[in-house]
Amino acid sequence: MTDQTQSVDLSKMAEDNSTEEKSTGDERVRKVPAWKRLLHRPEFGAISGTVLVFVFFLITAGDSGMFASDGIMNWTTVSAQLGLIAISACLLMIAGEFDLSIGSMIGFAGMMMTIPAVYWGWPIWGAILFAFAGAMLIGFLNGYIVVKTGLPSFIVSLAFLFMLRGLTIALSILFTNRTIVGGIDKYADGDWLAAVFGGVIGKSLFVWFANIGLISSYDDGTPVVEGIPMVIVWCVFLAIAASWILLRTKYGNWIFATGGDDKAARNVGVPVDKVKISLFMFTAFTATVYAACQVFEFGSASADRGVLKEFEAIIAVVIGGALLTGGYGSVIGACFGALIFGVVQMGIFFTGIDSDWFRVFLGAMLLIAVLFNNYIRKKVTEARH
Amino acid sequence: MSEFIIELKKVSRYFGSVIAIKDIDMKVKLGEVHCLLGDNGAGKSTLIKTLAGVHAPSDGEYLFEGKPVVFESPVEALDSGIATVYQDLALVPLMSVTRNFFMGREITKGRGIFKRFDIETANQIAQKGMAEMGINVRDPSQAIGTMSGGERQCLAIARAIHFGAKVLILDEPTAALGVKQSANVLKVVAKAKARGLAVILITHNVHHAYPIADRFTLLNRGQSLGSFMKSEVSREDVLEMMAGGQELDELTAELEEFSRLDATA
Numbered sequence: 063m064t065d066q067t068q069s070v071d072l073s074k075m076a077e078d079n080s081t082e083e084k085s086t087g088d089e090r091v092r093k094v095p096a097w098k099r100l101l102h103r104p105e106f107g108a109i110s111g112t113v114l115v116f117v118f119f120l121i122t123a124g125d126s127g128m129f130a131s132d133g134i135m136n137w138t139t140v141s142a143q144l145g146l147i148a149i150s151a152c153l154l155m156i157a158g159e160f161d162l163s164i165g166s167m168i169g170f171a172g173m174m175m176t177i178p179a180v181y182w183g184w185p186i187w188g189a190i191l192f193a194f195a196g197a198m199l200i201g202f203l204n205g206y207i208v209v210k211t212g213l214p215s216f217i218v219s220l221a222f223l224f225m226l227r228g229l230t231i232a233l234s235i236l237f238t239n240r241t242i243v244g245g246i247d248k249y250a251d252g253d254w255l256a257a258v259f260g261g262v263i264g265k266s267l268f269v270w271f272a273n274i275g276l277i278s279s280y281d282d283g284t285p286v287v288e289g290i291p292m293v294i295v296w297c298v299f300l301a302i303a304a305s306w307i308l309l310r311t312k313y314g315n316w317i318f319a320t321g322g323d324d325k326a327a328r329n330v331g332v333p334v335d336k337v338k339i340s341l342f343m344f345t346a347f348t349a350t351v352y353a354a355c356q357v358f359e360f361g362s363a364s365a366d367r368g369v370l371k372e373f374e375a376i377i378a379v380v381i382g383g384a385l386l387t388g389g390y391g392s393v394i395g396a397c398f399g400a401l402i403f404g405v406v407q408m409g410i411f412f413t414g415i416d417s418d419w420f421r422v423f424l425g426a427m428l429l430i431a432v433l434f435n436n437y438i439r440k441k442v443t444e445a446r447h
Numbered sequence: 448m449s450e451f452i453i454e455l456k457k458v459s460r461y462f463g464s465v466i467a468i469k470d471i472d473m474k475v476k477l478g479e480v481h482c483l484l485g486d487n488g489a490g491k492s493t494l495i496k497t498l499a500g501v502h503a504p505s506d507g508e509y510l511f512e513g514k515p516v517v518f519e520s521p522v523e524a525l526d527s528g529i530a531t532v533y534q535d536l537a538l539v540p541l542m543s544v545t546r547n548f549f550m551g552r553e554i555t556k557g558r559g560i561f562k563r564f565d566i567e568t569a570n571q572i573a574q575k576g577m578a579e580m581g582i583n584v585r586d587p588s589q590a591i592g593t594m595s596g597g598e599r600q601c602l603a604i605a606r607a608i609h610f611g612a613k614v615l616i617l618d619e620p621t622a623a624l625g626v627k628q629s630a631n632v633l634k635v636v637a638k639a640k641a642r643g644l645a646v647i648l649i650t651h652n653v654h655h656a657y658p659i660a661d662r663f664t665l666l667n668r669g670q671s672l673g674s675f676m677k678s679e680v681s682r683e684d685v686l687e688m689m690a691g692g693q694e695l696d697e698l699t700a701e702l703e704e705f706s707r708l709d710a711t712a
Contacts, residue, residue: 312553322539329537330551
C-alpha cells in the first residue's frame with residue numbers, strides 16, 4: 063500500500079517536473095505581449111484606420127448631419143454595398159486569385175434580372191434566380207479557364223471585365239433599345255424574393271425610435287430612416303458566414319493552403335482547382351446580390367452599374383490586411399476596409415471638401431496599407447534560427 | 448507476408464530514349480533505415496518518385512507487402528502507407544503549425560452546416576506529434592514561417608507519421624541544414640525507426656547517412672552498385688563507391704600537386 067502511494071507520488075512528481083520543463087519551454091522563445099499579438103492580426107490595420115477615420119470626421123463633420131440617423135444609414139449602406147463584394151474578393155485573394163470582372167458582373171446581373179422581368183413577362187423571383195444562375199455560370203467559366211490554362215487570373219478576369227461590360231450594353235440595346243431599363247418596381251411589389259433584396263427590416267422598431275425621439279422624423283410622423291436596408295443585412299450575414307467558413311472549416315483551411323502554396327496544397331490532397339472555381343462563383347454570387355439590391359432599391363438596371371467596383375473591392379480587401387500574393391487575409395478586415403471607404407466617401411461629401419480629394423485619399427490609403435501588410439508579412443514569416 | 452515491406456526487382460524507368468534507372472534491386476524492411484546514396488544525376492530522384500507512385504516502372508516488379516503493385520498516383524501510394532517528404536516539404540509558411548499539420552486532412556466535429564475544423568483537438572494532436580519527435584511547439588497557432596528549416600522538416604515527418612505512414616521516404620532532409628539542425632532531423636529519423644517504420648533516406652552526405660543507416664543502396668549513373676548491410680561496409684568503402692570518391696581522390700592529388708608547385712616556386 064505504502065509502496066503504491068509512493069510510486070504514485072513519484073510519477074506525479076515526474077509529471078510535475080515535465081510540466082515545469084514545458085512551461086519554461088524553449089529559452090529561445092520570447093514572450094510576446096498581447097498588444098503585440100494584436101498588431102500581427104491581419105485586420106489590425108483596417109480597424110485602427112477605421113478608428114482614425116471616425117475621429118477625423120467626428121471632429122470635422124460632427125455637426126453636419128453625418129452622424130444623425132439618416133447620415134449614418136447613408137454611409138453604412140455605401141459601405142455595405144462595397145462590403146458585399148469585398149467579402150468574396152477577399153476569399154478569392156486569400157486563395158491567390160483576382161477577379162477583375164466583379165464590377166462588370168454587377169451591371170450584367172442587373173440586366174439579367176430586369177430584362178426578363180420587364181420585357182419577357184417572367185415572374186420576378188424567376189428572373190432573380192435566372193440572374194444568379196447565369197452569373198454563377200459565368201463565374202464558373204472564369205474560374206475554369208484560370209485553373210485549366212494556368213494563366214494569371216488578372217488577365218482572364220480582365221478579359222471578362224470587358225466582355226461582360228460590352229455584352230451588358232450590347233444586349234440591353236438589342237432587347238430593349240436602351241441602356242437604362244426601369245419599371246421593375248411595379249412588378250416587384252409583393253414578390254417574396256424581391257423583398258429579400260430591396261426591402262428594409264425593422265420598420266416598427268424605427269417607428270418606435272422616432273416616437274421616443276431617438277431618431278428624428280418627418281412632419282407627418284414617419285421616421286427619416288424607414289428601416290435597415292437589406293443590403294446591410296446581406297453584408298453582415300455574408301461577413302459572418304464567410305469569416306466562419308474561412309477560419310473554422312476544412313474548406314477555409316483549403317483556401318489558405320491554396321493561396322499560400324498551391325503546389326504544396328496539391329501534394330497533400332487539397333482540391334485546389336475546386337477551391338478556386340468555387341470562389342470565382344462566389345464573387346459572381348455577391349456581385350449579383352449587389353446588383354439585386356440596387357435594382358430593387360432604384361427600380362431600374364443600368365448598363366454602367368458597378369464601374370470600377372472591382373478595384374474598390376480590391377482596395378478594401380488590401381486595406382483589410384490581405385496579401386496580394388495570397389495565403390493571408392481576413393474577411394472582417396475587408397469589411398472594415400469597406401467601412402473606411404464608405405465613411406470617407408460620404409464624409410468628404412458632408413464636410414464639403416472637394417470630392418476629387420476622395421481619390422487622392424484612396425490611393426494614399428492603398429499605398430500605406432500595402433506597405434503595412436508587407437511589414438506584417440515579414441514579421442509573420444521571419445525565420446527564427 | 449514477406450520479410451520486406453517493399454521490394455524492387457530489376458526495376459527500370461525510361462523517359463523517351465533516356466534511361467533514368469536500370470535494373471534496380473532494392474529491399475526495404477520495417478524498423479530499418481535504408482539509405483539511398485548517389486551523386487547528383489545518379490537516378491535517386493527517379494527512384495524515389497517510382498517508389499512514391501509518381502512514375503510507374505517501365506520494366507521490372509514493384510512488390511509492396513509481398514504483392515506486386517502498380518500505383519497510379521502518389522495518393523494511392525500514400526493510402527497504402529508510403530509517405531514521401533520532398534525537399535519543398537509541402538508546407539505553407541504563412542499558415543500555422545496546426546493548419547499545416549492537418550492540411551488536406553482536417554479533422555472535423557459537428558454536423559451539417561455546423562461541421563467545422565476541430566482546431567482545439569488538432570492543436571493538441573499537432574503539439575503532441577511534434578513533442579514525440581522532440582520538438583517543443585509552444586504555440587501551435589504560430590505561422591511556420593517563423594520556424595527553422597530543421598523544425599519544418601520535423602513537422603513534415605511528424606505529419607507523415609501521424610497519418611499512418613509505414614514507409615517514410617525522405618528526400619535529402621539535411622541538404623539545406625546546419626550541423627545542429629541536421630542532427631535534430633537525424634534524431635527524428637531514429638525515432639521513426641524506433642516506432643517500427645521503414646525509412647528510406649536519400650542523401651549524398653555519407654557522414655549523415657552512415658551513423659543512422661542499417662542498409663545502403665548505392666546508385667551511380669542510373670544503376671545500382673548493390674545493397675549492403677552496415678556491417679559489411681565501412682564509411683570509407685561507401686564514400687569510395689559513390690561517384691564522388693574517385694573524383695575526391697583526384698582532387699586531393701591535384702591539390703598536393705599545387706602545393707608542391709607553390710613550394711618550389
